Amino acid sequence: MNHIEKSFAKTRVLNDISMHVEEGEFVALLGPSGSGKSTLFNLIGGMTSPDEGTILLNDNIIHGQKGLIGYMPQQPSLFPWRTVIENVVLVQELSGKPNYEEAKEWLKKVGLQDFQNAYPMELSGGMKQRVAFIRALLSKQNLLCLDEPFSALDEFTRIEMQKWLLSVWEDNRKSILFVTHSIEEALFLADRIYILTKRPATIKEEIIVPFARPREESLLNANEFFQLKQKLFNLLRDEIKVGE
Amino acid sequence: MNHIEKSFAKTRVLNDISMHVEEGEFVALLGPSGSGKSTLFNLIGGMTSPDEGTILLNDNIIHGQKGLIGYMPQQPSLFPWRTVIENVVLVQELSGKPNYEEAKEWLKKVGLQDFQNAYPMELSGGMKQRVAFIRALLSKQNLLCLDEPFSALDEFTRIEMQKWLLSVWEDNRKSILFVTHSIEEALFLADRIYILTKRPATIKEEIIVPFARPREESLLNANEFFQLKQKLFNLLRDEIKVGE
Amino acid sequence: MKWVREKGGAIFLLLFILCSWELLVKVNEVPGWLLPAPIAVFSEAIKVIPSFSTDIFSTIQLALLGLTIGSLVGFIIAVLLHMMPFVQKMVYPLLILSQNIPIIVLAPLLIIWFGFGLMPKLIIIGLVCFFPIVVAALDGFKNTASELKYYMEMAGASKSQLFWKLELPHSLPSLFSGLKISATYSVMGAVISEWLGAKQGIGVFMTLSQSSFRTDRVFVAIFTIMLLSILIFGLLRMVERIVIKGKMER
Amino acid sequence: MKWVREKGGAIFLLLFILCSWELLVKVNEVPGWLLPAPIAVFSEAIKVIPSFSTDIFSTIQLALLGLTIGSLVGFIIAVLLHMMPFVQKMVYPLLILSQNIPIIVLAPLLIIWFGFGLMPKLIIIGLVCFFPIVVAALDGFKNTASELKYYMEMAGASKSQLFWKLELPHSLPSLFSGLKISATYSVMGAVISEWLGAKQGIGVFMTLSQSSFRTDRVFVAIFTIMLLSILIFGLLRMVERIVIKGKMER
Amino acid sequence: SKENSDELTKVTVVLDWTPNTNHTGLYVAKEQGFFEKQGLDVDIIQPGETGADQLVASGKAEFGISTQESITQARVQEVPLVSIAAIIQHNTSGFASPVDKNIKSPKDFEGKTYGGWGSPIEKAILSSLMKIENADSNKLDIINAGDADFFTMVKKDVDFAWIYYAWTGVEAELRGEKINMLYLTDYSEKLDNYTPVLATNEKLIKSNPDTVKAFVKAASQGYEFAINDSEKAADILLKAEPVLDEELVRKSQKWLASRYQDDAKQWGEQKVEVWEEYANWMTEQEVLEGKFDAKKAFTNEFLPQ
């Protein structure tokens, strides 16, 4: 579905990166802080154009074309003058009629039913993140790009959200590309994991996650899971250490 | 050093909470998203006053008194028109002469030496968080309140930062109260851990961390560590499950 | 009660100023034709009110109509210029120029083109009122929080969606700030516009009084102008509160 | 080169307007005393420039001085009102009132108090210029990003630190927006102030020309006023760019 | 009058200043139905800051109040204004100053400050008066005092100003302020120009002479009424413009009654010598830059026989 190769200037951030996401695939992106993951999303989202290389969506070059992906930014970026529910339906408003019923239902699933008429400033950090997450899910695009969607959640809310995301994804099979700093999260959710090096980022490794779907929470304690986690752990550790 | 008891109105958030931080102690706060941890910090910081109960610092009531603690907010809150280094020395400026040398050194330690003259918008999410962290450390207060300081960092940068924070703390023995969602992080860093319930938050459990200091990275793989982690894990899981 | 608390201070200060003024005039025996005392002005006001009220009414109409037209035009111009940055570069300097055409030069031309009717007066008031709104609106549109703009663009918002859903609501405080400046000028603008050939209005009343050396009546006119401006300003503040109500962060 | 690209459009549009004007006047045989053609105005301008330049210079001085004083006063008032919300409630309505004192009424009083010197003129220009700055500055101070304000308060910033380190830099764009409005009015304000007693200046030149039916010279005066306003506006834009330079987000 | 109003010709007359006793005849003619009898429906309008001349010249208004010096300058700039009646036969204006300034002749202008409204004529007249008395006109300061009125001006910096006695002079009497008045006519025959005058534009004279004739006739009746019954005329003006100060209007009206027509054969009459001499004087003073044809500038042909 995507076949990307690009390199990017000034303080050279991305250096000859090629990756792809198949239709209905769930791909995770791991890499050191400041390596260029959010930059990559900006490229796919069309906010900047690559200096070299091409980005393809369904075999069409999409440099600088916006609105083709569902996107959840790293900072929640909620509109302060809109209530939670109004924020959630924002993306729908852009392309048609907002569906308040659906929005309400989904808000309920992430435990925010009582807050649908609150303003963002009344929410805690984790609650804002959940709102931004729902907003991204509700966009009708086939490729979702999520930038650290669960970083501000406690471990349990996080696991709940992960399980729920998986079930949603298994139902509708959108393609998902997501950034995380949690190796466990990447392993639990993804079909495939790309590991980036430090800036300038190249792809250090591509790992195919072998676990069968649907995945249960118990997987987190399985032995294969632990071993793969150790492997990734070491890969990343090497990457960070090299730079010191 | 602190002896707190308060309850807070509207959608009753904090319900009869008592906790304290001894001088030079490192205390962690764990709790579900939206339970009231940031609200607690606001109370200590003097931004709001408790409806009931008192907050004491060195036996003085400090309701509504600001500027007594070093604080790192959940959102980085950097000044967009100041460079990284200017942001870092901001708190020092408030109480005297800024020390640029010290600031540079500390920035180097968190791997941002090349970015000291960059503006916040040129930074990645994790880099912003590190800047906000340094800014809090450089305030000369004896009580540091850190709100999810490492949530946007990859696991290794995070461990580096944790180790470094521990070494800094072991040198100067400030009191630290910090919020995290990572049980491992809490166990690795803290002397004592408070676990909060869901909203309205009460204290579910106070746990004393038995590990000796200085702590090494290897602790993360020790057996006792794993067991304590499991215990906390279950405590928190119960808390979340109860609410469903 | 709340009203008293909020406005009490201003009214108190105003009374204080009026009293000092009265005293100063009395103590220094300032002649009435130079600077009449407030009490004399008020008693004169009560005397002339019956005949003066048609003047007032006509000026209010003029001011409100002019302000409305001026604001709308200003807003539309701002939106157009914002949507077309290239045109903005071209037209913005001309807008500044438009603020520097002295009315005394414009007046005969306007009358020659449009006669003595409503039109030339509305043009003058509009010319006074539209500019602060254009400047404020453009600055408001431009200074939209960048991360929200970023998000909207990522989400594929069209230029017009970006405008309606982000830039417009975000610039509301700025817009109202411009609107308040315009409102302040609107009554004065109406009075000035009356100087270019009107049969009634506060402006007519004022020049008549001025030329027959009735300084007390001139001050009646001024106090009326001030009162009207404050009223229009207050009205806008109310609208502002209703519109921006609950949009908490702003 | 960059300059040409940026300003080229505006200049082109201006030329276009001037040409259409010239054509309209020529085709409709509009008499020169009613609306002179641009070419006639320019040739007259070249003729009078030698004697006119002292007038221009005197008006520029007046405008710049008045703008400086007005802006400073406006800024200081805004800061004071911002620091003392209670006083703001009291004084703000009075500021609106100050914008509604017609010059023709103020003029005699100012002359009585200060004579025909520099002082009353500066007061008039200052009165015109300070208001947009007060409104813009106050709105700027008020609309500071709340999370930054929150942080500063948490960090124990005093009111004055909050102001200097956060509210002032944050309100710079808004301040400049007010300053630009004021600058636009300053030249016109200077010309108006000259109508209340001056020996030289663009205003004097203009009334002289007006009363002897030299409409072409009146337009020379207008074009000069416009040119000066644009220059002052441009100057401020430059200062704005230098001051806000690199403060990327804004 | 309403039912046959569509047969009336609508015309507009623009004043030169705010309504005052110079305009009484027009208000009387309107109120007494003189205009209506002539088939006219007259609208009296106050001027903008610019005065009436341009509006009348361009045909936006049919008639206006002007002055000889304006029309003279206007004609030279090819502005098609024509004077059709002199409202006051002799120039009643002059230089006024508070007595304590001790200005008794143009010689005393030396070292003083004059406050004017910004016309090139002012300087010319002042220096020519001073020349007659061998005074040095360079020692006179001229300030453009714009909107300020006489009484305000002379409180500060300014020593004397140019006023119409009928209005400002009478006001000074009413206030009990002693002033010295130097009439222009006391110093030069040439300066006895017509001010104010009724004016119209050339086009209207050509296309609609009947309207002009009708207007002048009614106006003339109005002014004759004011000459004969100044009390009643003052009442009429005050009724039309109640904002005016009553005492001032009455006293001014009385002062003017004998001066509208004065020594002329009939009200409104103008002499060609007055126009020519004044223009010559202006040319001498280098105020006029062009040729002036007196015959085109005024006409007596519309005055009633």
Ligand SMILES: Nc1ncnc2c1ncn2[C@@H]1O[C@H](COP(=O)(O)OP(=O)(O)OP(=O)(O)O)[C@@H](O)[C@H]1O
């Ligand atoms: N607008 C910009 N101008 C200059 N440099 C930039 C800009 N945006 C990002 N960068 C640089 O690009 C690099 C990658 O940033 P990016 O935000 O993509 O990192 P990231 O992988 O998302 O990191 P994190 O995990 O901390 O969010 C950083 O070193 C940053 O300094």
Ligand SMILES: Nc1ncnc2c1ncn2[C@@H]1O[C@H](COP(=O)(O)OP(=O)(O)OP(=O)(O)O)[C@@H](O)[C@H]1O
């Ligand atoms: N200004 C406010 N007005 C109303 N309610 C508020 C306000 N601030 C916080 N709350 C409510 O208080 C509760 C606790 O918020 P708080 O930010 O303290 O949570 P938290 O424990 O920090 O959560 P997180 O881990 O997600 O950051 C939330 O339910 C929130 O809705």
Ligand SMILES: [Mg+2]
């Ligand atoms: Mg990122």
Ligand SMILES: [Mg+2]
């Ligand atoms: Mg929080």
